[in-house]
Structure formats: structure tokens, C-alpha cells
Amino acid sequence: MSSARTDRWSLRRLPFRARLTLAFAGLMILLFGGLALLLHARFEAGLDQSINRSLRTHAGDLAPLVRGHQQLPAPAATDGAFAQVLDPGSGQVRVATPGYAKSLLTAAELRRATRGAHFIDTPHARLLAEPVATAPPAVLVVGASLAQRNGALTTLSELLFIGGPALLILTCLIGYGLMDRALAPVKTMSERAASICGAPDGARLPVPEAHDELRRLGETMNDMLCRLDDALARERAFVADAGHELRTPLAILKLELEFALSTDSTREELQERLRSVAEEVDRLNRLAQDLLVIARAEQGRLPLEKRWIDVEP
Template identity: 60%
Template sequence: MTILADLISRLPIRVRLSLAFAGVMIVLFGGLALLLHTRFVSSLDAGINRGLRTRAADLATLVRAREGRPLRPGTQLPESGGAFAQVLTPSGGIVDSTPGHGAKSLLTRDEVRRALNQRVLIARRENARVVAEPLAAPPAAVLVVGSSLSQRDRALRTLDEMLFIGGPILLVLTCVAGYALAAFALAPVERMRGRAARISGSGHGDRLPVPRAHDELYRLGDTLNQMLNRLEEAMDRERVFVANAGHELRTPLTILKLELEVTLTERLSHEDLERRLQSAAEEVDRLSKLAEDLLVIARADQGRLPVDKRPVEIEPVLRAVTDRIAGAARGESRLVRAESAGSLVVPADRDRLEQALTNMVTNALNHGNGPVLLTARERNGHVEMHVLDEGPGFAPEFLPRVFERFSRADPARSRGGAGLGLSIVRAIAEAHGGTAEAANRAEGGAVSVRART
């Protein structure tokens, strides 16, 4: 059974559907043939029995018309429609009969004795069916009427030939029609397969054809097309990500290469050599920072950004961020300060939280003006941390793309980092089950993160 199931499972779905259809048709046709044969036999037998009873009634009337005249051996009964008859004495002797049936009694003595008391039906006697009934005539006698079964047998043979010869032919035609119907029903799937085989990663907008009827195949094709849309969007983001990453990596590598070539080919003073090496070290730091940012983005895309959640007090985190950036801010004559967060506590990874706030403050220093303010408050079961500046805010056309990778408001890329800072802010917020938002205020721009308390 297992081998048969395995063999069937290897067959094409059209063949399996056709075999299933054929199996159902065999059962239905077999049952119908059996029912038809049974009903036909019953109908033929009922017709023969009805004819025999009618003939017996007619002959009984004829015999009763001879009342007062004793039955004499050797007389003949009239023929009618191929039926034959005899009138027998209680001992089995033939008194009357139709022509050609006066030589031998149609009944045995036991059957005659039974027929003297009641009607007796004998289904088959020498390819004939006979009915015997008592005849109320002096002296007592038995009337026997019979009919040949040859026509009945020929009709049954004809029916059997039609069923067992025409039936398989009809079954084969039905199976062929079932296979064609299955092929027609699966044609949309084949069209989808053909189109899918032609879709390549470089193509845009190629989609699977869907049938007009809103059925299961339509829903399948529509679902696959939606999946293709998501894959295409992901591939587009991947291409942009790789192109931007390559561009960001090329710039510091080019500078580093030039600095090293100059150092190796020119005779430099101690001060120039130290300056060149310092520039190379800065580019190495920039490459290291970019690699770390790319690693965070990649892990966030895979849902594997490591987050060690523990109860974290917000006040020390804000102070740590302001202390870390205070020196750089003073170099640009800027002020970074934090408002008191009181006793706010949030379950979070402190290192990741500081990283997100540091990126937010750095973004405000690079693109805003005036002092930078860090605030925190609790609202609706969440802790909100804001970084506010007094700059021009975000350009309206850039605001929807603030958290996208490598997005920068400055098209010339003349200032700031690689455009990954706020993308990392959003990745860290989402890893904590929170959100990141950007908005414009009357006084300047604002970036905030929200996390559950």
C-alpha cells in the first residue's frame, strides 16, 4: 500500500486527477450497470409472468365454457403469441394441449398434486417458464401455461454486450474528457510557471498572470505577486545599500591610500609625517565606525540585534551622553545639556540606549544650530526620550526619509557621517519594542524614541 501511494504521488497532478476521476466513474458505472441489469431482468420477468397469467385466465374461461362436457383426451387448445398450454389430469395425463406439446407432460406428478390446490410458478423448465393452477372443471384438472425464455435471454445478452463493450469505451472517453478538463483547469498554473521561469532578478514589474475568476488560483497568483513585490522592494533596498556602502567605504579608503602613498614616496618632515599618519588614523577610525554601523544594520535586518534588557535609570544615561559629547560640542561653540529625568526607569540595554541617544545628539550637532537639549518623560506607559535643537529643522521633502539608510539632507555629502546614524536609532528602538520619530518644531528639529516602561 505504501509503495502504491508513493508511486501515485510521483505521477503528474493531471494524471492523478484523471485516475481519481476514472475510479469514481468505474464505481458509478458499475453500480449503474448492475442496477440497470437488475431492473431489466425484473421488468422482463414481470412481463412474462403477466402474460402467463393473462393466457391462463383466457384458457380457463375457454375450458369453463365446455361445462357439462367432459374433457376428452386428444383435444387441442388454441395457440396465442408463442405461448403453449396443457390441461392435465390429477395423475399427470394430458387432456388438452396446444399443437406440438401433447407428447410429454410439462409437470411432474408432485407438481401436479401441488397445482391441484394452488397456483404454482416454475421459473425455468427446459428454457421456458410455466404457471400451473387448478381448473374447476369436471373432472378435476390442472391448467398449465408456459412461455419460451429465448427472447428474454437474447434481450439480456444484448444488454450485457452493450454494457460490457460500450461501457469501457464510454469510460475511456470520459477519462480523456476528465484529463482534458484537468489540463484546462490547470492551464493558469502552467502560465504562472512559464512566467515565473522568465522572471529574473534584474527585471522590474514582471508579475505572474492571474485568471479573471476570483477563485483559488486567482488568490494564489495575487499572493505570489505580492510576494514578488516585497522581494523586489527588498532587492532594491539591497542594491541601494550595497551601492551606498561601497561609496562610503571608497572615500576613506581613497584618502587612506593617498596618505600612505605620499608618506612612502615623499621625504617629509617629522611634523608632516605625523600629520599624515594622524589623517590616516582618522580614516581608519571612520572605516571602523562605518563597519560597526553596517553590522548593526545587518543584524537588525535579520532580527538578531543583540539587546540585553535590564532596568535602566534614564538620568545617568542622559548625563553619560552629554559628558561624552560635551567636548566635541564646545569645539563648535555649541552646548549640550540634559533636563532632569527624575526616577524614570525603563527595561533596556544601556549600551544600545546610549548609542541611540549619542547618534541623535550627533545628528543635532551636525545639522542643527544652537544648544542641544535632552529630555525624558513618561506618557501612556512609555518613556519618551527627546533630542531638541534650535536649527532650521528637517526639510519637508526629507522628513519622511529621515530614518532611511544613507539618507542625508545635504545632497553634496559634504558634512556629517554616512547617513546611518538615525537608521541605527530606529533599529535600536524597534529592537526594544519601541519606535523612533522625527518632527519639526517652531524652535527647530526634534528626534525622539519611545520604549515601554
Template identity: 45%
Template sequence: MPLRLRLTLAFAAIMALVVGGLGTFVYLRLAAELDQAIAAELGASTAQLAVVAREEADELGKPGENELVERGEKYDQFLTPSGGLVDASPLARKVQLLDPRRLARVSAGEEVTFDRPEDAGLSERLRVRAKRVAAGDRPLVAVVAVSLLEHDEGLSSLAALLLLGGPVAVLLASAAGYGLATAALRPVEAMRRRAAAISPSEPGKRLPVPRPRDEVRRLGETLNEMLARQEEAFERERRFVADASHELRTPLAVLKAEVDLALRRSRSPEELVDALRSAREETDRLARLAEDLLVIARSDQGRLPVRPEPVELASVLTHLSNRFAPRFEEGGRDLTIDVDGLVVSADRLRLEQAVGNLMDNALRHGRGRVRLWADEDGEDRVRVHVSDDGPGFSADFLPSAFERFTRADPARSRGGTGLGLAIVEAIARAHGGAVRAERGEGGGADVWIALPRVRPPRPSRETVEV
């Protein structure tokens, strides 16, 4: 069932309850007001008959003009306690207003009020009140009655008006509610149609947003922001796949070319060994690329496994300097370490991988001395720096330094996969840390990774009493 129809039905149900409740209240209120007016009229008539009985006791029942005759449009009677008619107004002379049972109750001193229905001798409903009065030294029963014709006609007219006008009002209000719901949901329907037409092949399309600054507009703006994030993620994944395909294609092409050349004609043992060495280098490059891609994929899924533990930076950096020593000697580069007993909370293998990537980056793209050092950032974290004396990063490259397959050298002439800094960022993020690349104070590149610091426990003090 459409939402606007459900809203209309709910609105109609609420309106029906409101109209029904209001109509019932008005009806009961009018009935109460009419009953109060009739009760006041009966009370006044009963009091007048009591005065007549007291002041004109000797005239009651005698022919001629008296108070009851003057009340020709009223239903008034004087009865004896046994039910005999003493006197009555013209309208009440041939009508029995009080039955024996109620007569006995009134004769006993009780005042009764009741509604008398229509019958053969009476063409309208009456409301009757009977009360015992004194006429000189004899007791009488004064009976007064008021017609309920206007009372009944008024309530009947009101009931007919409510029964006719109530449903009409509900229908009109429901139609107006349906129109309002349709108008309110029209922007949502427009957004739905546009969303159904948006496809990945047509980037940049957005949902139409209504002008009024209401909830629907905020919904449209939020969905457009989500579409922008999705497009950005899709474009990032597309570039990732394209770059990964390019990176995989290059070593595979080289590997295939080496094998084809080795098989094309007879080769000497030395030439076959050279071909196998070249193939091994390309295979190693493929293995590194596959491992890097796996780290990036796990990081994107938030599942890069790390096992933080207290790690001494001096031990890690010394181990890495020994591992990279042959490459530094081969390139004629110097390496210095400046760490003063700092301890961080990190996964040792992942930390070695991150710092090793930074050292490899400094060897490939930097010049001069490479320096490994650490400092504190004031947020209870330790920053591990890898800096060199080379030309440093260009201002255009710094904002995208940690993006995947991004190289400071666009010609890609120095090897590498373009994933080194991206992996460093992924490892830092997995540890709850941060990374940054910047130009050093004296020139060159300075890349650091910040990790939580572990402070050694304070020595306990023992008090010895002598």
C-alpha cells in the same frame, strides 16, 4: 506523469464507474420490469385455467373445441396428481412442463414457479407456473408457461448496447476531459514558461494572467505580487551592498592615503602622531560601520537579541547626557531632560544605543537646544523624544528617513554612516515598538521611539482590626 493526464485518468475512472453503475441499474431495472410483466401474465393465465377447470370440468380431455384449444399460442396443461395429461393447448401436448419432483410439491398444495431450459423437445426457454385446482370433485394440476424469448432478447440487446456504448461514452468523455484540462492548464503553462525566462537582470517582468477571474488568475496575481516583493527586496539589498561598499571604501581610502604619506618620506614625530591619529579615527569609523551593519543584518533575520526588563527612562537619559556632555560643550549646545518617573520594558543597552543615535543625529544635523522628553501615546506605550531647534527634516526626506544609508544631507558632508535612524527602527521593531520622524511644533526635528510602558504595582491595602 503530466497533471492533465492524471486529471484525465481520474475523470475516466469516475466516468467508467458512473456509466457502469448506471448501465447496471438500467439493466437490472429492465429485467425487473420484464419479470413483473411475465409474473402478471402467468397469474392471469393461472386464474383463467382455474375458471376453466371449475366451469368446464366435464369437457376437459374430450375431443373438439374447448377453452384450451382456443389458447393455441399458449403453453397450458391440466395434469392429474400422478402426472397424467388430462388436457393441453396445442403447443403443450407433446412437452413435459412439470417434472415429478415439482409435481409432487404442487399436488401437496404448493404453488411453484420456475424457468424451464431449452431441450430436444423445446426450442425456447419458458417460465412455468403450476397450481392445484379443482375440476368438479377431482383435483387437477394447472400448468401454464410463457416464452422467455422476448425477455432474453431484450436483455441481450440492452447488454450489447451498454457494453458497446459504455466504453465509447467513457472514451468520448475522457477526450473531452483531456481537452478541458489542457485548456484549463494552458494559462498555468504560460506562467511557468514566463517564470523560467525571468531573471534578476530583467526586472519588471510579470507572469501572464488570464482574463477569467478564477483560481488561476488569483494564483497569477499572487505570484506577481510575490515577484514585486522579491524585486523590491533584491533592489534594497543591491542598494545596501552598494552603499556599504561606498561607505567602507571611503575610510579605507583615507586610511591607505595616510599610511602612504607617512611612508613616502621621512616624517617628524609630530607628523607621524597626526597620521596615526587620523588613521585611528578612520579605524573607529570602520568599526562603527561594521557594528551598524551587523545590527541591520541581525534585524533583517529577526535575530536582533534584546533582553527586555523594566528600565527607568530618567536613569538612561541622565547617563546619555553625561556621555554626550563633552560634545555638547564643544559645540556650544544646550541639552535638557524632561522625564517624569516613566518606566519602560526594554533592553537597556539597546535603548541607550537607539537614543544615543538620535542624540548624535541631533548634534550632527540640528542646531540650538536639544531636548530629551517623553510622553504617552494612549496605547500603553511611552514615546521617548529627541528634538532640536534646527531646520528640521524636509518634506521629501521624511518618508525615507529610516531607510538605510539615507541622509538628509545628500552631499554627505557631515560624517556619519547613514545607518543611525535605520538602527533605531530595528531596535524599536525588536521591542515591538515604533519610531517616527516629524517636524516639531515650533520648527526643528522631532524623532521619537515608542516602547511598552511598565506601570508600577499598586500598593496593597491592609486592614487592621482593633
């Protein structure tokens, strides 16, 4: 369980492009594997059908000779083909291609051949056995070597084994290049976003021309930058207004304190100056409270107290 979690976390830590490439490679492996199996199966089926047609043709050519002659000369072997004429009762070979004097059929296969034509596969050949209506009855067996067929399948398997991975690597490289090109606008927007912090107000991200997800992402980011610019402008205006509002009471405080320190004032005059200073301090306190309320309102955190009031007409 922990190993599976570790594998998932390790995959999540990979860059997006690497994860996408791995997913693409996995999909291509499944696709190429399925196509290779399908191609191999179709090629094998085509070879088998060709061999079966050749055996039926060969049997059709030899059957009239078996029916017309009791002592049929042995047919010549051509392209790995061979034939036998068997006695259905004893299984003895009446006539055969040179090198095939021994019966190719077992007793069970011979009994089955007397009831109708059927194919028989051996490790090195494919046989077609069928009964021939003649006097005395006979069973005709024609066969073809599977060496060429097996060699062709082996060659195809080797080509798929060598060419499949090479084609997979080439396809993954092409896919990686296409992904790199598709993600180029994201890289451009990322670099532009990193440089906007030092750029003048109004800088925006480049938006692709295609109306796709990347364009919507760029437009969303630009809308966010617009809101940030507006918030920054309000903050600057707020700071400017706060500085302007604070300047007057601070100037009055400084003037009152300098006047009190620079002259030999009476007790009454000092008290008057201190009262003026206290008033300015109260003014600064109220101003600070007002600025705090404004700041909270700008941030949307100002609590509202709702209550009913009577309004006289």
C-alpha cells in the same frame, strides 16, 4: 508492506494531471459499472414482469374453456406460448399444446399447484400453474419460452461490454481536456514566473478573472513578488549607502599612504600618517560593524537586549 509503499511512491511521482486523470477514470469505472448493473437489473425485471403478465392473461383466457368443457381441444402455440391441462391426482396430461404431451410439473410442483397459482422457472421456459375449479378438478399449466428474453439480455450485456469501455475512454479524454483547460492559468503563471527573473521590476503574474483558488494563488504570489521587490530595493539602497560610507575612509587611507611613500618624511611625520591611517582603519571597522548590524536588522535576526533604565524628569 514494501510493495504497497512502492506503489504509493510511484503514484506520488506521477504528474498531478496524470494522478487526477487516474482518479477520474477510477470514479467513472465505478459509476459506469454501477449504472450498467442497474440498467441490466431493471431491464431483466421489466422482461420478467412482461412475461408474467402475458402468462396470467393466457391462463385467464384458457380457464373458462377448461371449466366449460371436459374435452378441451389443444390450444395453438403462439409466440412460444404453450399450455397443458393436468389431472391433479395422477398428474396425467388431459390436453396439451402439440409437442408437450409429457407433464411439465413434478409431483411436488403439482401438489403445490392444487393449493394456488405460482410461477415455476425452468432452464428454457417459465410456467404458471394454477388450479381450475371444474368437475373433475384440473390444473392448468401455461408457459412461455425464455429464448427471446435471454437473447435480449445477452444483447444488452454485449452492448454494455463493448460500449461501456468506449464511453469510459471518451469520458476520460473529455475530462483530460477539461482538466488541461482548467490548469491553463497555472501553466501561464508558471511560465510568467520563470520569465520574471529577467524582467524589469514591477512584473507580476496574470490573475484569472474568476474568484477561485487559482485567483487566490496568483494574488498570493503577486504579494510575495511585491515583498521581494521591496527587499531588493532595500538591498540596493543598503549597498549604495555602504559604498558611499566606505568611499571616504578608503580615499583618506589611499591619500595618506601615497603621501607617505612619495615624500622624504621625518619619523614624526610618518608616525602622524600612521596614526591617521589607524584612525581610518578603526573607522572602517566601526562602519563594518554598523553595516553588519543593519544587515541583521533587515533580516530580522538582530538580538535585542531588554533592560530597565532610570529616566530623570
